[in-house]
Structures are given as C-alpha cells and as structure tokens.
Amino acid sequence: MKCKKAERLLSRSLDGFLEPEEEKMLDEHMENCLNCQTKTKEYHIILDALKQKKILEPQPYFWERLQPKLEERKKFEPWMRWKWFSIRAIPLCSALLLVFAVVIAFFLPSKSEEMSQTETLLLRNLNPLQETRTLLEEERIEDKNIMLIFTALEEKNEIRRYFP
Amino acid sequence: MKEKELVKASKEGDEEAFSILVKNYQKKVFNMAYSLTRDPQVADDLAQEVFIKAYFALPRFKLRSEFGTWIYRIAVNHIKDYLRKKKKMREISLDDVEKKLISEDKELFLQERELIEKQKMKIVDKLIHELPEKHQIILTLRDIQGFSYEEISRILNISQGTVDSRLFRARRMLRYKLIPFLKKKGGNYEMQKS
Numbered sequence: 001m002k003c004k005k006a007e008r009l010l011s012r013s014l015d016g017f018l019e020p021e022e023e024k025m026l027d028e029h030m031e032n033c034l035n036c037q038t039k040t041k042e043y044h045i046i047l048d049a050l051k052q053k054k055i056l057e058p059q060p061y062f063w064e065r066l067q068p069k070l071e072e073r074k075k076f077e078p079w080m081r082w083k084w085f086s087i088r089a090i091p092l093c094s095a096l097l098l099v100f101a102v103v104i105a106f107f108l109p110s111k112s113e114e115m116s117q118t119e120t121l122l123l124r125n126l127n128p129l130q131e132t133r134t135l136l137e138e139e140r141i142e143d144k145n146i147m148l149i150f151t152a153l154e155e156k157n158e159i160r161r162y163f164p
Numbered sequence: 165m166k167e168k169e170l171v172k173a174s175k176e177g178d179e180e181a182f183s184i185l186v187k188n189y190q191k192k193v194f195n196m197a198y199s200l201t202r203d204p205q206v207a208d209d210l211a212q213e214v215f216i217k218a219y220f221a222l223p224r225f226k227l228r229s230e231f232g233t234w235i236y237r238i239a240v241n242h243i244k245d246y247l248r249k250k251k252k253m254r255e256i257s258l259d260d261v262e263k264k265l266i267s268e269d270k271e272l273f274l275q276e277r278e279l280i281e282k283q284k285m286k287i288v289d290k291l292i293h294e295l296p297e298k299h300q301i302i303l304t305l306r307d308i309q310g311f312s313y314e315e316i317s318r319i320l321n322i323s324q325g326t327v328d329s330r331l332f333r334a335r336r337m338l339r340y341k342l343i344p345f346l347k348k349k350g351g352n353y354e355m356q357k358s
Contacts, residue, residue, distance in 0.1 A: 011332040015306075015313070042339050042346060049288040050307040058194035059208045063183045066212050070179075073216055 001029045006036050014047060171231050175222050182222075185231065186215050192309065193239045199304040200243050202289060210246055214239045229318060236311075236319045240301060247297060291341045299334035306331055 006029045012018050013026060030036055059065075121128040167188075173181035193214050198207035218238050225234055292300055305311045305319065306327075317324045 007336065008332055011335055012328065014335075015331075017313070017328075039339070042342065043335065045346065046288070046335065046338055046342060047307055049284055050303065053199070053285060053288075053308050055191065055195055056198055056204065058190055058211055059204070062190045062194075062208075062212070063186050066186060066215055067179070067183075069212060069216055070219055073220070077220065 001025055003029075003033060003036055006030070006033065007039060010036070010040060010043060014043060167231055168227065171222070171225070171227060174219075175225065182219060185235075189232065189235050190215070193235065196236070196239050196304060196309060197243055199292075199308050200247065200300055202293065206246075210243055211239075214242050217242060233315060233318045236305075236315075237321070240305075240319060244297065244301070287345055288338075288342070291338055294341060295334060295337055298330065299337060302327065302330050303334045303338065307335075 006026060009018060009022055009026045013023065018026065030040065115123070118128040121130075167185070170181045170185050174185060190211060194207055194211040197210040197214075198204060201207050201210065214235070218235055221238065225231075292303060295303070301320070302316065305316050306313075311319070313324045313327045316322075316327045320327070322330075
C-alpha cells in the first residue's frame, strides 16, 4: 500500500470507520513506514487540539434579547414577503414572457408557406384575370336576366293600372 | 414535551415552545458561528439572526428531517453568507489585513517556547481560518462539534462519500499548515506534551 492511500485510511480510522481488512492493511503499512507514523502523530495532535476547543456560551439572556427582535420583525414580515416576491417576480415575469413569445413564434403559421391563388396561377403560366373575367361575365348574364324579369313585371303592372 | 411537538407548536405560533427550542440549540449554533468567525459578538449576532430566520421559515418546515439538522443547515448557510459578504469587504482593505496577518505570524513564531494550551488553540484556530470555507465548515462540524458523517451529509446536503473525502482534504491541509509549527525548535510535539 502506498503512503497516499494509507493517509486516506488513517483519516477514516481516526473516526473509527475502517473495515477490519483495511485496518489490518493500515497496521501493516504503519509498522514499516516512519513517515506515516509521524503523520499519525500529527493528526492526533490536530484532533486533540480541535476536541479541546472550549464550548463557549452565548452572551446571557439569549432568548430575552431575541424576543423583541422577533416582534420587530413580525411587523415588517408582510412587507418583507412582498419585497422577496417582487424581487423574484421581475425576472420570473420576463422569463415567462420570453417563453410565451417563443411558443407563439413557434406555433404561428408563417404567411410565406402558403401561396395565394393568384401566385399559383402565375406559377402555372395562367392569367389570373381569366377566372375573374369569366366570373364577371357570368354575373353580367345574371344581371341581364334579372333586369328583363323586372321590366317584364313593370310592363304587367302598367297594364293593370291603365286597365283596371 | 418532545421536540416534534415543540416544533409543531412553534409552527402554530407558540412562542414558548419556540423559546425551548432556542434554548436547546443556542449553544451549538453560537459555537458553530464562533468557530467560523472567531468573534464572540459577531457569533452572538449571527446566532440570533439564525433563529429569527428559522422562526419565519418554520411554516415551510415539513418535519421530514430533524429540527436540529434543519437549524444547523440554516446556520451554516447564514454564516456562509456572512463570510462571503465579509470577504468582499475585506478585499477593499486588503493591505491592512495582510499587514495584520504578517505581524500575527511573527508573533506566533516568537512565542514558540510558550506553546501552552491557549497559544495552541490560537494557532489551530488561526490555521483553520486560512483554509477554504468548505473545509473550515466540515472541520467545525466533525472535529469540533462532533457531528456524525450522516448528520453532516444532511446538514450540508452532500453525500457521505463527499463528507469523507472533504474531511480528509481538510485535515490534510491543516496538517500541512501545522507542520512548520510542529517542526520548529521547541515547537515539535511540545504541543502534545503541554
């Protein structure tokens, strides 16, 4: 086993998390490695020093000092919540708008995709006005027929007026 | 009253129940803040802020984890925020701090022969504070406060494997920093004897 791995196992052994097999390997390495023996001593010095660190007490009347702060904060809580929300609302709304715009742009059918009837006729080398002309002519014939009907009716009415 | 009942009552606005929770955890939260800031006044203020934050976050606490784990998570995050802000402020007056650190170093080396308990703690304290923030936190949680790997993984929201490797790196870094003090004449393992 190399010293690097031994150091890693050593760190775990300080917490007592070594498997029996790993412990055996570490012990074997330690017997023959002076460098790692020194490291072990150094780690023990560090851990002892850390464990000896005094547990300090906070300043007296911790709760008594905390209570008025809580009361004070309660007054501002609705405002704080609104502030918290508004700070987050601006980027959130911008992001939502952006997503909405992207969705609309993606799903809206583009005009260029479909050709108009005129364009199709022009592509087929046909006169687009040809169709219109026939339609107009058809309309004209219809108009003429209607006019004839009306004049015929008018004539009938006149006969009735003068010869009751 | 059991802790869960106290938490439930606090969630419903019972201040007396919350005061009991505060009393149960104030010492640990304060010591965590103190280990990372080395200033009792700042640590006290931070501990108070942690409990204020916790009080207003209680309605969102789902009781899935233990209250202790939850409060330590709030504490770690709050202290981290404070240290980050402090670091930014420190960058502004970097020269003054550097001078101070150099003088502290000289002082520490001069007092090698008087490596009594107090100085030993001072050196270790100082060296811990030279470590990166995440290593300081893991050393504080494991080697000073004595949390288990599982608890640390829940507080820091990292896997137990990460706890293991981060702790190893932190200890190794601290050892490297401590070697000059140990190997100096009179300083070598005197710390252990004293």
